[in-house]
Amino acid sequence: MVRVLLAEDMHLVRGALRALLAGSEGIEVVADTGDGDRVVAAALAHRPDVAVLDVDMPGTDGITNAAVLRERLPGCGVLILTAHRRPEVLRAALAAGATGFMPKDAPPERLAEAIRTVAAGGTAIDAGIAARALTAPPSPLTERETQALALAADGCEPREIAKRLHLSAGTVRNYLAAAQVKLDARTRLDAVRLARESGWLPAGPVARG
Incomplete structure (x- = not known):
């Protein structure tokens, strides 16, 4: 029997998933939560074979939880279940230790x-998302330009971005301007849109420094 932890913040979706998995042969949902901050504690308490994690949850996001589970409960496989089909989300999930990624x-x-594949130690990734990730062109942006643009996408102004990246505001403006030129974008918002559509902005928290 494959023991599953289910983490999904939308109650109706979580209930539907739990009912679905309850009717699947050889699978048992041993715990579920809608709070990202409770995922690791629930996993340590119930020792599931697979944690099925939504990416966007209140508190700790699914990709961050995947990385923590890899360290603290290496016997638990992680399957990311998400509405995001962007290549960068898949890359972030794999880097965090997830071996499953399904829409x-x-x-x-x-x-x-x-779920059965991940429990058995295999990899289960949606073919369409994997193909898009493999064929996406390389980003023309430097690491700092990407970080600055990602923070701008979150609504941060240059001064806040500078504080979070430990840079001067002038340097941040230069990075944002360079990103805009490289992407042939008319505005900063247009640059964010183009970078997201191309899969060049990271998912999850942006590195600081």
Whole structure:
């Protein structure tokens, strides 16, 4: 029996997933939560074989939790279940130690199959998302330009970005301007849009310094 921890903040979705998995042969949901800050504690308490984690949750996001589980509970496989089909989200999930990545609109039988695959030590990644990640062109942005643009995408002004990256405001403005030129964007918001569509902005927290 594959023991599963389910983390999804939307109550209706979590309930539907729990009911779906309860009807899948060989799978048992041993715990569920809608709070990202409770994922690791629940995993340590119930010792699941697979943690099925949503990316966007209140508190700690799913990708950060995946990285923590890799360190604290290495016997627990992680499957990211998300509405995001962007290549950078897949890359971040794999870097965090997830071995499963499925869209929320995947057929029920595929989700159950993916959970069994991850529990057995295999990799289960949606083929369409994987193909897009492999064929996406390399980013023309430097690491600092990417960090500055990602923070701008979160609504931070240059002074806040400078504080978080331990840079001067003038340097940050230069990075944002360079990113805008490289992406042939008319405005900063247009640069954010183009970078996101191309999969060049990171998912999750941006590194500081």
